[in-house]
Amino acid sequence: MRKLFLLAISCLFSLAAQAQVDSVRATTLPPAQQAEKLYNSGVAKYNSKSYRAALQDFDKALAVRPDFAKAYYNRATTRYELKEYQQAIQDYDQALRLEPSFTSYFGRAQAREALGQRDEAQQDYTKTTETKADYAPAWYYRGALRFEKGEYQAARADFDQAIKVDPSYAYAYHDRASASRQLGNYQAAIQDYSNAYSLQPDLLPALLNRAATKRRAGDLKGALADYNEYVQKKTDNPIAYTNRGSTRYEAGDYRGAVEDFGKAVELDAKYSFAWNNRAAAYLKLEDYQKAAADATKAIALNPQYAEAYLNRGHAREMLREADGACQDWRKAAELGLEVGATHAANSGCGAE
Known part of the structure; x- marks a missing residue:
């Protein structure tokens, strides 16, 4: 939730209590004080997340005082919370016309970004940096x-x-x-x-991305340590298990890789990447039936998955299913994986 810039609430000084003095009614306040009273009410409602009620108060404040820049700003901020981004931009425009400020440039940038207007948003972020x-x-x-x-x-x-x-x-x-x-x-x-x-120790993507970077830098031991720490803290992310499985695969720990890829598909049965990777690990363990089954599952989930056809081709070759292997390697080549054609040629696959 964005922080509103709250004007100091006006203090109304009452006269000494006397029986003959009438109470002052809000409707008798000067327009500027009426607007400020409504504005402060809107701020309070915004801070309690009563956004529609806050919007009504800001509307009333602006009806009384059309040049109230902070009311435009806070109505824009409220509209942003309500995902009324175009209307928010219009209010930020008015606030900037009346009283240019870095908060209005930044708020308009956020609303424009929410609408996918990235170039315009970048311009407003630039104006914000120039202003503050x-x-x-x-x-x-x-x-x-x-x-x-x-x-x-x-x-x-x-x-x-x-x-x-x-x-x-x-x-x-x-x-x-x-x-x-x-x-x-x-x-x-x-x-x-x-x-x-x-x-920020709860920023776990930093741990996950550090692991991936260590892996890319060739520090498999360091990557595994980070993945281990991550999955101890967050056990429901299939990507983390898949990435740790890939790291274990690269380190030659194929059984550990199978375990991690298995955990990934338990968490997300439609994760074709994990099915294919487990197939590759089973190939290394020479468990060709399971490799073929996992590759088949990956293909069922993604019929355009070239690597899965390649892996199933290898499994079928070892299962002595020569025709099936040739078909899979050709399909891998058809999908852009040239090594499939190489395997087909080296294994004596004839033209279909």
């Missing part, structure tokens, strides 16, 4: 947009700025690590994932 250079989230979110566009060097520079402004910004460390990994700087990535995880 020490606002770390603006640097971070602009970096994230640049990362999504594949501009990893520029994204890393933005994450640098976010961290410079806020050295405790765990997500900025995490995403700078991801940019470094894309740029091939694995050691920098590992260090930043470590920083993110240290700052």
